[in-house]
Every structure is written in structure tokens, then in C-alpha cells.
Amino acid sequence: MGRxxxxxxxxxxxxxAMELADAEGMPAVSMRALANRLQVTPMALYSRIADKEExxxxxxxxxxxxxxxxxxxxxxxxxxxxxxxxxxxxGHRHPAVFPLLLQRPAITPAAHRPTEVxxxxxxxxxxxxxxxLRHEHLLSTWLLGFVCSEVSGRFGIGRSPVGHRLAALSxxxxxxxxxxxxxxxxxxxxxxxxxxxAxxxxxxGAAATR
Amino acid sequence: MGRxxxxxxxxxxxxxAMELADAEGMPAVSMRALANRLQVTPMALYSRIADKEExxxxxxxxxxxxxxxxxxxxxxxxxxxxxxxxxxxxGHRHPAVFPLLLQRPAITPAAHRPTEVxxxxxxxxxxxxxxxLRHEHLLSTWLLGFVCSEVSGRFGIGRSPVGHRLAALSxxxxxxxxxxxxxxxxxxxxxxxxxxxAxxxxxxGAAATR
DNA sequence: ACCTGAACACCGTTCAAGT
DNA sequence: ACCTGAACACCGTTCAAGT
Numbered sequence: 200m201g202r203x204x205x206x207x208x209x210x211x212x213x214x215x216a217m218e219l220a221d222a223e224g225m226p227a228v229s230m231r232a233l234a235n236r237l238q239v240t241p242m243a244l245y246s247r248i249a250d251k252e253e254x255x256x257x258x259x260x261x262x263x264x265x266x267x268x269x270x271x272x273x274x275x276x277x278x279x280x281x282x283x284x285x286x287x288x289x290g291h292r293h294p295a296v297f298p299l300l301l302q303r304p305a306i307t308p309a310a311h312r313p314t315e316v317x318x319x320x321x322x323x324x325x326x327x328x329x330x331x332l333r334h335e336h337l338l339s340t341w342l343l344g345f346v347c348s349e350v351s352g353r354f355g356i357g358r359s360p361v362g363h364r365l366a367a368l369s370x371x372x373x374x375x376x377x378x379x380x381x382x383x384x385x386x387x388x389x390x391x392x393x394x395x396x397a398x399x400x401x402x403x404g405a406a407a408t409r
Numbered sequence: 410m411g412r413x414x415x416x417x418x419x420x421x422x423x424x425x426a427m428e429l430a431d432a433e434g435m436p437a438v439s440m441r442a443l444a445n446r447l448q449v450t451p452m453a454l455y456s457r458i459a460d461k462e463e464x465x466x467x468x469x470x471x472x473x474x475x476x477x478x479x480x481x482x483x484x485x486x487x488x489x490x491x492x493x494x495x496x497x498x499x500g501h502r503h504p505a506v507f508p509l510l511l512q513r514p515a516i517t518p519a520a521h522r523p524t525e526v527x528x529x530x531x532x533x534x535x536x537x538x539x540x541x542l543r544h545e546h547l548l549s550t551w552l553l554g555f556v557c558s559e560v561s562g563r564f565g566i567g568r569s570p571v572g573h574r575l576a577a578l579s580x581x582x583x584x585x586x587x588x589x590x591x592x593x594x595x596x597x598x599x600x601x602x603x604x605x606x607a608x609x610x611x612x613x614g615a616a617a618t619r
Numbered sequence: 620a621c622c623t624g625a626a627c628a629c630c631g632t633t634c635a636a637g638t
Numbered sequence: 639a640c641c642t643g644a645a646c647a648c649c650g651t652t653c654a655a656g657t
Contacts, residue, residue, distance in 0.1 A: 206640085230631060240642055242632085251631065301511060301554065304562040306574050311586060318585035331585075332592045337551065337605045343563075344511065344554025352514040353553075364516050373521060375528035375541075382542045395547045402612040416621085440650060450623055452651085461650065 207237050209247040213257045220258065220295040230254075259299050263309040265289045268316055275323040276400050279338070282316055283396055287346050294350035301343050314339065325407035334403055341399065349388055417447050419457040423467045430468065430505040440464075469509050473519040475499045478526055485533040486610050489548070492526050493606055497556050504560035511553050524549065535617035544613055551609065559598055 215236050220228050230251060234241040248254050266289050269281035290297040317338060321331040348354050361384055370377050425446050430438050440461060444451040458464050476499050479491035500507040527548060531541040558564050571594055580587050 229629085231629080242643090243641055245632080246640070298512065301557045301563055302508065302561050304565050306569055308578060308582070311574075311578055311583060315583050315585050318589060322585060328589055328592050332589060332596070333601060333604050333608070336601060337608060340554040340558055340605075341547065341551045342554075343558070344550040344552075347511045348550055348553070351512050353511060355514050359516055364521075368518060368521055372518070373525050375525050375532060376521060379528060379538060379542060382538055386542070391543060391546060394543050395550075398543070398547060398612055398616065401615065402608055405611065405615060406608065439648085441648080452624090453622060455651080456621070 207239060207243065207247065209257070211237065212244060212247050212254070213261055216254060216258055217261055217293065217296065221293055225295045228254075228258075255299060255303065256305075258296050259303065259305055260307055260309050262289060262293055262296050262299070263305065263307075263313070265292070266313055268312065271316075271319070275320040276403075278316060278320045279400065280396055282313060282320075283338075283342055283392075286313065286342055287349075287392065290346035290350050298347045298351050301347055321403065324403050326403065330406050334406065338399055341395065345392060345395070354386075354388065417449060417453065417457065419467070421447065422454060422457050422464070423471055426464060426468055427471055427503065427506065431503055435505045438464075465509060465513065466515075468506055469513065469515055470517055470519050472499060472503055472506050472509070473515065473517075473522070475502070476523055478522065481529070485530040486613075488526060488530045489610065490606055492523060492530075493548075493552055493602075496523065496552055497559075497602065500556035500560050508557045508561050511557055531613065534613050536613065540616050544616065548609055551605065555602060555605070564596075564598065 212233060215233055216228050219232060219236065230244055231241045233254075234244055237244075248257070266282075267285045269278040269285070271278070273281070314335065317335045318331055321334050326334060365376055365380055365383065368376050376383065422443060425443055426438050429442060429446065440454055441451045443464075444454055447454075458467070476492075477495045479488040479495070481488070483491070524545065527545045528541055531544050536544060575586055575590055575593065578586050586593065
């Protein structure tokens, strides 16, 4: 089942795919490039992996397994805060791979493990079942959206810096952008991330006593 | 500038690209397929559009311009609710194109118009400048994450229905998934979307009086 | 000025042939 | 059983040639 002498394992294929994605981005992750790195014919990969779809699923799985889960003995709010920070750290480590989380359904146990942590913490917070489900959803969606935005350019400068972009907006149509210019120019995503978690934890606390 | 007799316009290229994306998904949107639909050589496109990157940017622009903005005379909470619903509607209309919003920076005025609405509504809600910026960010990130999740499969059944997936989880490691099984099986995204907006509007209201 | 055809350097994947 | 080479049906893009 894999490591027969000269043979290449599925794990190696996925490992090289992750390295390649980290180093050169998702477009560089081709079956042919992978084979090249592994000193093998492209077709040799197809004995370990059915097709490119399965490769992407395996990369997602590897990513999910890298998310460190918080100690269950901690306070529920602290567990949520830690989980969010750990997921974000994995996103920063694998910026090209992380967005796959929002692009394809993850159906393995690895995908459900962080969700279980959130469900458990929200239950401990005192929410009823309906609220637990809704807030799990709110929290994980925000988390994925935030990290994807960070790593894939939405918050980035793109082809023009923020200052330049703001200057291109007319004062008549964008008064708020003009008014908040200073704030828009000096954003700090670490602080913003922490503040958003705090806001969401507040809302959870409020919902628990409603 | 474009429509010289037999000539094809940039707008037509982008329009066909949107149709193709809606009908067959993003992978079907190739320069060659586009040229085919327009009864033209692939290279003829390069006089209207610099390269594929610009094509994707133009598709994003078209998508953003389809988001209907709410009447500024409405109450701030109602404006935010409407904007969120309108953006989601556009996502449902163009499920393959919408995720581009989380994959590339949008730097044109069209991209800033919904943001301006949010900034204005949050200011009207009584938040101070720092809170306006943070909550704009929280709200738009959640919104993009939610709609992307819906249209690109994260909430979907993927290759196995939810019930089947839940059955694969061990009771020992996933007690909350087991406990909340009934709730997980009958989720309704319309309701969930509305409930999450309500929760976020609550948090905004609370922050305003803090 | 605009469009074309041929070409280059890539893709994922199939299939028959070799060891 | 495993790997290979050749091939098929695609990509985005360049460039010289035609009108």
C-alpha cells in the first residue's frame, strides 16, 4: 500500500503539492509539475491518486489537520478565540491552499473536528440548540471569509495602493470613504481580527441571556 | 472605440463570459471558448482585452454593478438588511462568478459603492469611527463568506449527503454533532441568513450604546 | 488598423505497450 | 503490478503574415 522500494506514496504526492502551492501558488500545482518534482512520469501519479480533484481534496485534508485544537478544559470563549487564531495561522502558512475551504465541500472527519469544537463551546456558553447552530455558522463563515480575504488579496493593495484608490473616488459619491480616510489607511489586520472575535463573542454572550 | 461594423465590443466579450460562467462554470470560461461563441479567432479578443486577468476583473466589475443599492432614505438597519439580501441575490444569479470577490482585490469605484453604503449606515447607527471600520469589515466579510459557501459547495452536500456524513462520525469524538443531528439535517439557508443579519445588527446596536 | 494561421509552451488524462 | 511513451483534446499567448 504505497512505499514499495522505489515507489512514491500518496503522502509524498500531497506533501510536494503543498510545498509547490506554498512556494508558487495554486496555478503551479499541476500533475505534470508534481511528477517532475518527484522524478517520475505524470502517469505514475495516477496509481496513488485518482485525479486532480482527489489531489485537491487531499490538500484540503492536510490543511485541516494542521489546525491545532484548543484544550477542552479552557473557558468556552477562550477556546473559540484560540481556534480562530490557530485557523488563521494555518491560513498564513498556506495562503494558496486555504481558499479551497470556501471553494469545495469538505466531507471528511477532519473537516468536522473544528466544527465540533465550536458547537461544544457554544453549548457551554449557554445557547439553546437553534442558537448553537446559527452561531457556529456565523462564526465559521466569518472566519473563513476573513482569512481568505487576507491571503488572497481582497484586503491587499492589488495593483494600486489604498491611498491611490481612495483618491480616485469622488467626494460627492463617496463622502464616508473620504471622511474615514485616515482610518482606512492605517488598518491592522491582527487588531481587526481580535476586535471582530470580541464582537462576535459579545453577541454570543448576549444571545445566551436573551 | 469598439463597434466598427463587424467588430466585437469589450462589453460583448464580458457579457458572453458571464453567460458562459453561469451556464457551465468558471473552468469553461476560456479565451478560446469565448472566441468560439463570438465567431472569431481567439486572437481577435486581445484587441479588446489585454489578457485573461483583465477579463476576470471585468467580470467582477459587471457582478458588482448588478448589486442593487438600497434607498438612502431608509433606516440604517433596513439598508444593511437590503444590501445583504441584494448581494446574495446577485450571488445566486452568478454562482460561478461571485467567488471571484474573495479571490482578487477589486479596486474600482464599483467595488467601493456597497462599502460606502455600509459605512454610511453604520455611521447613522451611532458608531464611532473605529467601530464603523471594524463593523464594516465584519459585515462584508461574513456576507462574502456566506454567499461563497452557499454557491460553491461548502454548505452543499458534496459527494455525500449530510446524513451520510454525520453517520461516519464517531459518537466518542463528535458528541455535539450527534446531539444536534436533527438540527443539522434540516437547515434552511434563507432563515439562517436572515438570523445572522439580525444577530449582527444586534451587535451593532449594542456597540453603539457601549 | 484589424484579423488570421501557425506556432510555442503548457494543461489533464487515456491507452496500449513495455518491464 | 507498476511504470512508460505516445497521443488526444485542450489551455493562454506571441508573432509574422495577410487584408
